[in-house]
Amino acid sequence: xxxxxxxxxxxxxxxxxxxxxxxxxxxxxxxxGLWAAxxxxxxxxxxxxxxxxxxxxxxxAGCAGLAGAPAGGRLADRLPLTRVLIAFQLLRAAxxxxxxxxxxxxxxxxxxxxxxxxDRAASVLTKLYSARxxxxxxxxxxxxxxxxxxxxxxxxxxxxxxxxxxxxxAVYRVLLLGDALSFAAxxxxxARCTEIAAGPAAAAxxxxxxxxxxxxxxxxxxxxxxxxxxxxxxxxxxxxxxxWAVHATDAPDGAVPVLLVLNSVxxxxxxxxxxxxxxxxxxAHRLLLPLALVFAAAGAAxxxxxxxxxxxxxxxxxxxxxxxxxxxxxxxxxxxxxxIALAPEAAQGAYLGVHGLAQASQRAxxxxxxxxxxxxxxxxWGAFGAVIAGSCLVQHRLVRGRVAAPAAGA
Numbered sequence: 549x550x551x552x553x554x555x556x557x558x559x560x561x562x563x564x565x566x567x568x569x570x571x572x573x574x575x576x577x578x579x580x581g582l583w584a585a586x587x588x589x590x591x592x593x594x595x596x597x598x599x600x601x602x603x604x605x606x607x608x609a610g611c612a613g614l615a616g617a618p619a620g621g622r623l624a625d626r627l628p629l630t631r632v633l634i635a636f637q638l639l640r641a642a643x644x645x646x647x648x649x650x651x652x653x654x655x656x657x658x659x660x661x662x663x664x665x666x667d668r669a670a671s672v673l674t675k676l677y678s679a680r681x682x683x684x685x686x687x688x689x690x691x692x693x694x695x696x697x698x699x700x701x702x703x704x705x706x707x708x709x710x711x712x713x714x715x716x717x718a719v720y721r722v723l724l725l726g727d728a729l730s731f732a733a734x735x736x737x738x739a740r741c742t743e744i745a746a747g748p749a750a751a752a753x754x755x756x757x758x759x760x761x762x763x764x765x766x767x768x769x770x771x772x773x774x775x776x777x778x779x780x781x782x783x784x785x786x787x788x789x790x791x792w793a794v795h796a797t798d799a800p801d802g803a804v805p806v807l808l809v810l811n812s813v814x815x816x817x818x819x820x821x822x823x824x825x826x827x828x829x830x831x832a833h834r835l836l837l838p839l840a841l842v843f844a845a846a847g848a849a850x851x852x853x854x855x856x857x858x859x860x861x862x863x864x865x866x867x868x869x870x871x872x873x874x875x876x877x878x879x880x881x882x883x884x885x886x887x888i889a890l891a892p893e894a895a896q897g898a899y900l901g902v903h904g905l906a907q908a909s910q911r912a913x914x915x916x917x918x919x920x921x922x923x924x925x926x927x928x929w930g931a932f933g934a935v936i937a938g939s940c941l942v943q944h945r946l947v948r949g950r951v952a953a954p955a956a957g958a
Contacts (some may be wrong), residue, residue, distance in 0.1 A: 701812075
């Protein structure tokens, strides 16, 4: 690690509370990594559910998450932020613990819904607190937070892999218990964070300031729709790349886990340094143009990986994975800044809650989109990259006026 990078990581905005919230993210994501690597196996081998039932649980959790994001943001505008966040973290802990106590499918549905609802709400509230505690350095803080979260996710996944080597059903229960305890630990850490109110403008909107509800702010709603498409890169690594590599390319199957590791390594290594390119609202807005080019190039590289020959196919897949990872990092910078900058302080929680729908909805639509791209072949990947690139351009034009006068209204 170079001295420049050590300095970049070492200066963490937000002081003591900023560091505490990073600890919350680390603990939270470590637990989530344990469960993500185990959930399907737990429901299959311990709860004895069918494939259809496991899929239904995931779908119910995703649908509940769609409601959790705006609900959490709305509550944060009315109640102390840290208390609301603690409540949702404890809800997630209770939902995970409840999964251990029953194998009845209807009850598992309720637990999954509660967990999905709490997960999306907690994500929005953590983002809101992070933005408040880091102030003008919020883009840099987000980059550090994302790096820490990826480290936690990787640690959790590796821990689950090591534990599962034992091959006993008891291990699945232990890992699920670890997931529940991670949420409880996150709640305890959050309780030590100082409550930070919104800025002075949040006290009351001035006449003519614009809508204080995102549901009547057509520009912000349109922005959320375009941002949902940009989040589809998440489904590339979870669904699209593994399916495409195995079924449509000559690349060896062993290349898939290596490319997924490449994604994590790139995020940990480059997310913080890249944050300087979107340190202001205007810079984040301008970043949408190169982001469009990166998405288009990523789709083209994935399409090119259908070429014959294991070596060339692997190289093209690696280029595609690296390009999608770069797009993921640049979009994280843009999305973090614009979602906050375009929201009036009088209703920042509600606005971020609605923006949370973008990421929540892509969990359902994203896998369908990348599966369609895989089924369509090389042209499908080219179209996939082009559509997302076009969404970047649409978003750039859509929010241009609001960037000059943020949160001025619809």
